[in-house]
Amino acid sequence: MESSISKSQEIYHYLWSNIANMRLKPGERLSEAGLARQFHCSRVPVREAVRLLAAEGALTTFPQRGSFVSCIDMRRVERARYLREVLETRVVLDDFDKGLLPPVLPYIKSLIKKQEEFAAYGEYDRLRDSDVEFHSLFYLIDDKEFVLEHTGERDIDYLRARHFAMQIEQTEKKGDAESDIVLQHRGIVEAIERGDRAALEKEFIHHLRNLKHTLVESNLYRETYRAYFQ
Numbered sequence: 001m002e003s004s005i006s007k008s009q010e011i012y013h014y015l016w017s018n019i020a021n022m023r024l025k026p027g028e029r030l031s032e033a034g035l036a037r038q039f040h041c042s043r044v045p046v047r048e049a050v051r052l053l054a055a056e057g058a059l060t061t062f063p064q065r066g067s068f069v070s071c072i073d074m075r076r077v078e079r080a081r082y083l084r085e086v087l088e089t090r091v092v093l094d095d096f097d098k099g100l101l102p103p104v105l106p107y108i109k110s111l112i113k114k115q116e117e118f119a120a121y122g123e124y125d126r127l128r129d130s131d132v133e134f135h136s137l138f139y140l141i142d143d144k145e146f147v148l149e150h151t152g153e154r155d156i157d158y159l160r161a162r163h164f165a166m167q168i169e170q171t172e173k174k175g176d177a178e179s180d181i182v183l184q185h186r187g188i189v190e191a192i193e194r195g196d197r198a199a200l201e202k203e204f205i206h207h208l209r210n211l212k213h214t215l216v217e218s219n220l221y222r223e224t225y226r227a228y229f230q
Contacts (some may be wrong), residue, residue: 001106005045007045007098008048008052009049011035011039011045011046014039014046014050015035016052016053016058019156020156020159020160020163021125021163022163022164023176024226026069026160026227026228027068027228028069029067029068030067032050035049035229050067057073057157058156061077070156071229071230072161072164072230073157074157074161074230076155076157077155077157077211077212078212080152080155080157080158081152081208081212083152084152085205085209087147087150088135088138088204089205089208091139091142091144092200092201092204093095093201095141096192096197096200098142100141100142101141102153102192106197107137109189111130111134111185112182112185115127115134115181115185118130118165124163124167127181128166129206131181135159136148160228161211162211164215166181169181176180184210187203187206187207188203188204188207191203
């Protein structure tokens with residue numbers, strides 16, 4: 001018989017994934033009874049999963065009212081984004097200095113080609129996954145995977161903010177690098193191809209700083225998504 005601990009982990013991963021992917025929206029109420037029925041278990045492992053997620057800031061619990069998907073905390077988003085800017089830019093420039101980037105350009109370009117297709121068809125989950133793959137590559141090629149744990153890849157607020165920013169960028173894009181994630185990726189590739197270290201640093205910092213700008217300046221954010229943030 002499956003243990004209560006393993007069942008609570010299963011429920012935890014299910015809920016975490018659905019919150020990160022925005023299938024469960026900020027403010028949405030969870031049904032412990034419904035989750036217990038779905039996973040064929042008592043409420044004990046459900047409550048343990050909820051406790052873990054609440055500790056991470058993914059859920060907010062209220063006595064007598066229940067548990068709700070937390071709103072996105074922009075202070076946490078900015079902290080994660082800042083750390084990512086500092087760490088990832090350093091990793092990328094180290095890759096550049098070691099001559100590790102030109103050999104992987106064909107693969108990077110293939111990712112960007114896929115991103116263009118995902119953006120064209122509004123496949124935002126796949127676009128986001130490809131964006132994660134794009135950025136992860138810079139860590140992997142020089143065994144810097146250990147840095148990833150400090151760059152917001154598991155931060156639930158940062159992940160959800162990126163989801164919204166990506167959707168806004170593709171909905172409101174103006175066809176320039178100021179608003180389009182794919183064009184920003186192209187700018188990074190072009191700097192690598194030219195062997196221009198200063199341009200690469202500038203393109204990367206601009207790309208990573210664009211998250212907050214996209215959210216705050218967007219009409220779609222102000223009119224539709226603002227209630228999801230705090």
